[in-house]
Amino acid sequence: MTAPATASSQLEDAAAIARALYDLGPTPVIACKADPRFSYCLYVPKTLGQGGEPPELVVAMHGTGRGFTGYRDAFEEFARWNNCVVLAPLFPIGVLGDDNRDGFKYMREGEIRYDHVLLAMVDEVAQRYGLSFDRFALFGYSGGGHFAHRFLLLQPQKLWACSIGAPGSVTLLDPTRDWWVGTRNMAQLFGVAPDIEAMRQVPVQMIVGAADLETWEITHKQGGRNWMPDANHAGATRPERLASLQKSFEAAGVSVRFDLVPNMAHDGLRAVPRVQDFFADVLARRRGGAAKAA
Template identity: 40%
Template structure:
């Protein structure tokens, strides 16, 4: 069966962009790169700023916001719309469903980038290629990556593997941190990365070229990661593949401790980074959001 060509803003007259759902808030669009993942994405493209590329115009910066375990991708997009309007930026919000790869109970797949042959980092790269085709006036070669909780895990690991595609990144309160440690196995450290990701390695020199890494967490985000559910899963030997590899029988540090330790590793490696603690806040995305926006805005204008 013939493949239908993707139509974008360079194909459709500007007066029809809204009717074609190519401007402002888009619906969710299925990603065709890896059907097993059943992934999709939505966009926000501010009409007042978007135009086709020309000698005199600049492409819109692209913010990529990664949802947490609750998969509220649309909410993640909406939380940054005001920032996008102020700065003339576009937003990409992927959606990575649970229950894929043959395990109906699996909920952590995307966080670790590789799950039963599904490469979530490559899915995002394919989404960026689609965005470039539909919206040639959006800059996709380098993006501004944001993630909190489960999204923070994705953002951190994507930063490790593809720093050349990132201008700046905000890593918010990840439950399981991948340390910049070459003697600890992936995903707790970076040993064996090439075996998991087809020869890709973590290149610290490339990490240092990213403009800035924000590591952000609430000051009261000190509860045990996973709580009682993690212990329940351990007792029943019922942890999913990626969670078992990352957690196993280890006692995880709380999010604040883990992120502070990572910050010191980044400092030692010369990676431009900051450690931001939002006082009086627990594991609450919307309450740290103002500090994330404050971090992003200067890079976008």
């Protein structure tokens, strides 16, 4: 005859069920403890803690449409096969009550530093799961591409790879123009100038569709929220602007893999398989180098 379960064992069983439902696999949306105005969801491999090497972290940044769960889900298979945790942040529209859709793209909005918010999320996830993410991979498309390349300018030492997808506007490594068009006053605004040597250590992919030629959303006009002199000088279309960013990076000695995808318009989910190939290549070299060092 089976002995009745104790209250302690029942609690343990309930905790195990809750962990399997809510902490592993695709998770619910979680408020960021450092600033609950922002939130995130995760994909966590169900093999976590079952031995082997600890997982790496991939951050998938949404665009203007805030489709963050879609990007999380698009990386699920990659995460399972490559032993990675996926973090998909949500930076809502209008966190200051002004309906601003673009604040996160330019890294500063009022007192908010979006690079710091992401780093707080990364630390929170690492603590929650007993892991360490000194560096992570970052992918962003469209508005997320804005965020990804500017995060790289501000925090290159935090990244083991960066994939920059089809940003509508770019910040060039240009010391003759102010932020956000260039980097002349970056140290005054953010307390840090571009660390070119650190950027050179980060594998960079730039990806955009060859048919991504609509300009209605990306042409800055005087009087607009993000208008400044030379706002459109990097080119008229997304491929042209991303090519200008590539040229800017490569002139500074930052190597770039440039993927101009044939017959693709503005479609971030369609770009994901090429991003995953890029991350998988970098990850294999990263893990191979760690194994040799050991």
